[in-house]
Amino acid sequence: MNPANDISSESILKDFPTLKRRFDGKRLVYLDSAATSLKPESVIEAVADFYRNHNANIHRGVYRLSQEATALYEETRKKLKRFFNVPEDGEIVYTKGTTEAINLVVISWARKFLKRGDTILLSQLEHHSNMVPWQLVARERDARILYIPIDDRGNLDMDFFLNAIKGGVRLVSVNHISNVLGTMNPVEEIAKVAHENGALVLIDGAQSAPHIPVDLRAIGADFYAVSGHKMLGPTGTGFLYAKKSLLKEMDPYQAGGDMIREVTLEGATWNEIPYKFEAGTQNIAGIVGLGAAVDYLETIGMERIREHGERLALETRRRISEIEGVRLFGSDDSSPGGVVSFNVGDIHAHDVGTILDSYGVAIRTGHHCAQPLMERLGVPATARASFHIYNIESDIESLYNGLKKVTEVFGKWS
Amino acid sequence: MELSDLYREVILTHATHPHNYGALDHADRKSHGANPICGDAFDIEIRLDGDRISDIRFHGMGCSISKASASMMTEMAKGKTVKEFEELLDKIEKLVRGELPPNERASLGDLAALAGVASFPTRVKCAILPWKTLESAIESDE
Ligand SMILES: Cc1ncc(COP(=O)(O)O)c(C=O)c1O
Numbered sequence: 001m002n003p004a005n006d007i008s009s010e011s012i013l014k015d016f017p018t019l020k021r022r023f024d025g026k027r028l029v030y031l032d033s034a035a036t037s038l039k040p041e042s043v044i045e046a047v048a049d050f051y052r053n054h055n056a057n058i059h060r061g062v063y064r065l066s067q068e069a070t071a072l073y074e075e076t077r078k079k080l081k082r083f084f085n086v087p088e089d090g091e092i093v094y095t096k097g098t099t100e101a102i103n104l105v106v107i108s109w110a111r112k113f114l115k116r117g118d119t120i121l122l123s124q125l126e127h128h129s130n131m132v133p134w135q136l137v138a139r140e141r142d143a144r145i146l147y148i149p150i151d152d153r154g155n156l157d158m159d160f161f162l163n164a165i166k167g168g169v170r171l172v173s174v175n176h177i178s179n180v181l182g183t184m185n186p187v188e189e190i191a192k193v194a195h196e197n198g199a200l201v202l203i204d205g206a207q208s209a210p211h212i213p214v215d216l217r218a219i220g221a222d223f224y225a226v227s228g229h230k231m232l233g234p235t236g237t238g239f240l241y242a243k244k245s246l247l248k249e250m251d252p253y254q255a256g257g258d259m260i261r262e263v264t265l266e267g268a269t270w271n272e273i274p275y276k277f278e279a280g281t282q283n284i285a286g287i288v289g290l291g292a293a294v295d296y297l298e299t300i301g302m303e304r305i306r307e308h309g310e311r312l313a314l315e316t317r318r319r320i321s322e323i324e325g326v327r328l329f330g331s332d333d334s335s336p337g338g339v340v341s342f343n344v345g346d347i348h349a350h351d352v353g354t355i356l357d358s359y360g361v362a363i364r365t366g367h368h369c370a371q372p373l374m375e376r377l378g379v380p381a382t383a384r385a386s387f388h389i390y391n392i393e394s395d396i397e398s399l400y401n402g403l404k405k406v407t408e409v410f411g412k413w414s
Numbered sequence: 415m416e417l418s419d420l421y422r423e424v425i426l427t428h429a430t431h432p433h434n435y436g437a438l439d440h441a442d443r444k445s446h447g448a449n450p451i452c453g454d455a456f457d458i459e460i461r462l463d464g465d466r467i468s469d470i471r472f473h474g475m476g477c478s479i480s481k482a483s484a485s486m487m488t489e490m491a492k493g494k495t496v497k498e499f500e501e502l503l504d505k506i507e508k509l510v511r512g513e514l515p516p517n518e519r520a521s522l523g524d525l526a527a528l529a530g531v532a533s534f535p536t537r538v539k540c541a542i543l544p545w546k547t548l549e550s551a552i553e554s555d556e
Contacts, residue, residue: 348477350452351421354534358417367453380453380475409421410478 012300015040016390026360029398034179034339034386035364036229037210039293046292047234050285058284059258059275073284076291083294084224085215086241093240093247093274094282098206099129101225101240102173104277105202106133108250109223114170116142121164121172121199123148123156124376125181128369130173130204148174150376153331154181162193169199173223176208180368180384181330182313182339184208191220200246206230207337210388211309213302216241232388233293234286240277247273254279305389309338312387316340316396323403329377338387341368344403347410349381355409356383356402363399419530420537421478424486428524429478434488438471443554447547449539454480458547465496467552472544479528479537484544486524496552503545510541 013019016038021028030038056066058073077092086092095101114120120134124147138145146164149157156174165172172194177184191201202223208214210231216224223246228237242250252259252270256279261269270276297305313335320326325345344352353365364384367374374380385399438444441459448455456474460467470488487506491499506525508514512532519526531541 350454350477350537350540351479354420354537355417366451371453374453380455409417410426 013390013392015042015296017041017044019390023360024358029359029361029395031361031363031385031387031391031395031399033210033388033391034182034207034230034337034384036235037232037388038390039234039289040232040296042296043232043234043289043292047285047289050288054288055285057281069284072288072291073282076287076294079291079294080239083298084209084226084241085217087217088244090273091241091244091247093242093277094287095225095238095240096236096283097227097229097238098127098204098225101223101238102129102202102204103133104240104253105223105225105242106137108253108277109200109246110134110137110141110171112249112251114138114141114143117168118143118170119164119168120145121148121161121169122146123174123185124150125154125156125178125185125373126173126175126370127179127204127206128371130175130202131372134173143170147372150373154178154183154329156185158186158189161190165193165197165199169194169197171200171202173202173204175204175206176214177211177337178330178373179207179337179339180341180370180373180382182207182335182337182341182386183331184212184334184336187219187221191222195220207339210305211302211338212306212336222246228286228290228293231293232296233290234283236283237286237290244273247277250277252279253277256280300389306336308389309387309391310335312391312393312396313338313340313385315393316385316387316399319396319400320403323400323407325407326403329382339384340386341382341384343379343382344406345410347406349383351410352383352403352406355406356399359398359402359405361395361398361402416530416533420534422527422530424524424527425482425530426478428482428485432472432481432485434471434485434492436471436473438469441471443551445547445551445554447543447550449476449480449543451539452477454540454543456480456484456544456547458484458544458551460548460551467491467494467496467499470548472547476543477537477540479531479540480543483528483541486528487544487548490523490525491548499548499552503549506545507542510538 018038054068056069058070080092148161174185176187187203194201200222203221205224205226209226222243224241226238229235259271259276259279261271317328327343329341349365366381438459442462444459446457454476456472458472461469470492472484510531528541531537
């Protein structure tokens, strides 16, 4: 590989201070970026710099310090708008992550517009955060939920979708990239067909925003939910993209300061969008850090990030499938999310995770907040390794060696 | 953190060849216990003779620690009164948190092997799940 193109060169690793951690003298091998990514020094520094030099509340002060804080906070919105090719101003609402973004749509849109007998279309692949809020509102409104089935490799059953969408669907909500399988859904096509049939579309972008170029204008979804902390930004950050026309007619999300225009003892009128949805003091420093994360991702380039994560994931699949008993989920041909889910024989994923941890290898084990998907795959849990720009080839070897130990510890008994 | 403290031979043996595994005919009480974080889930069924646990079986899905813990628990709980079980539960909770003095471990038999869990805080819940499930089976009183 051309070293100039090797994005995991020393300098990139040096940007992520957490990678200096050692456990029992062993270098940390962080393979859980799908849960939350590591943060580069520039993001950590942006947060610290905000608190050191620009700390004030936003939208409130006439003094210059507050104006600076407001400008930094709004600067991130501009960066996000450009980075995600958002069509118009005012279409980005900050949230603490994907979960809050989806709940915002449920509370501000579905509570207002969902009627008895309406259908919400989800998929078997969804994270709990794109299932449970819909289940609650469906129960409340006597609406119906249909789930698009998947095949064994995680592809949505598009025939089912094309058929179901004709039957009074109000909204379709699916993820762009699966957090368990790393596979991508055809969101442009879903949005197009849904719109032709009068349905709205929400895309859970928790795993796509950190890994692939996302062009919201091209995708054409009505809502798109993103977690900042998975795309190198601080925890407690994220946003909901929503079309302006929808935001205008939706109810407020939370009520309080900053979201109102005028308050009397009888009632209130709402601030303009997006502020109508941002009640109370926000995670200002975090949002400033998120802006630095966007800068960092842009410097590397999302195409390269995608190529790198996918290559490591596919190489990992090849390498660990040499170990007897390893069962891989998802696809051997593509993993744009940089994710590998697997099990080792009958050994429970938690045991795999504990043993890998003793070698400094951090993976996620369990149901990954996708219990219905586990049920579909016929397993109680999986082990999951996920990659980002700071992972290197030798991480795959560390995982491989750790898994050999797993089979040694359990070998005698299984 | 030593792996061999956690994965002792007795634990692996119980995990792969659990005792009292399966459904119990004519159970008097039962409970379903689940760990929301990892999705481990067990059903425990018991027969009571007065306040004595006369028979007990379990089934479900879980890691080696939770399964071994369930297997060893059923061995120890069979024949015990509810009160004796509660005393035992108290000891086990201390054991897996590393708070049970070594001289009190002798009476625990195979269960003493769970002491290693104390160095792996994320696995304490695994070891305790079957116990909490049995406790709520006893309390279920249908
Ligand atoms: C696909 C998917 N959706 C939603 C979420 C929830 O994101 P957050 O915890 O940042 O709200 C996650 C992350 O765990 C995810 O992977």
